[in-house]
Amino acid sequence: MLRAGAILLSLWTGFNLALALGILFMMLALGRNAPCLILLFGKMQAAGMEPRALATINGLAVVFNGCAAAICGLSLSIIWVALRRGARWAFWSLAICLGFLQAAGFASDSFFHYKDLAANVGSSVLLLSGLGCAAVGIFREGNEAA
Numbered sequence: 353m354l355r356a357g358a359i360l361l362s363l364w365t366g367f368n369l370a371l372a373l374g375i376l377f378m379m380l381a382l383g384r385n386a387p388c389l390i391l392l393f394g395k396m397q398a399a400g401m402e403p404r405a406l407a408t409i410n411g412l413a414v415v416f417n418g419c420a421a422a423i424c425g426l427s428l429s430i431i432w433v434a435l436r437r438g439a440r441w442a443f444w445s446l447a448i449c450l451g452f453l454q455a456a457g458f459a460s461d462s463f464f465h466y467k468d469l470a471a472n473v474g475s476s477v478l479l480l481s482g483l484g485c486a487a488v489g490i491f492r493e494g495n496e497a498a
Contacts, residue, residue: 361446458472
């Protein structure tokens with residue numbers, strides 16, 4: 353079960369890492385606006401926003417996606433090194449940090465009138481499945497790794 357949990361968590365983290373890096377590339381290399389602007393306003397209305405508001409939203413999107421990419425990259429290394437060995441601290445670290453990140457995704461979606469609700473629910477199911485399998489592998493199977 354621990355291996356299945358590591359695989360599911362790797363899928364969740366890898367997808368979120370790719371998404372964050374893709375958004376960063378889109379914004380920084382291609383000069384596009386934050387995806388949340390398109391969700392709320394569409395392409396045409398977002399382009400007509402007051403420049404300082406647009407810069408604030410885009411700046412926050414870059415910082416958030418940079419942080420999300422960093423936590424996902426670090427989480428992948430914890431999954432592949434410590435969690436696969438059955439380290440309980442790795443499970444709790446991942447559960448708290450990734451759970452907080454997923455909760456923040458739900459909270460941010462509330463500002464967009466839950467336009468990404470299905471994606472958030474699917475993402476939560478994958479995350480909880482991975483954490484559940486990892487928990488069974490670590491705690492039920494008597495793994496004693498600290």
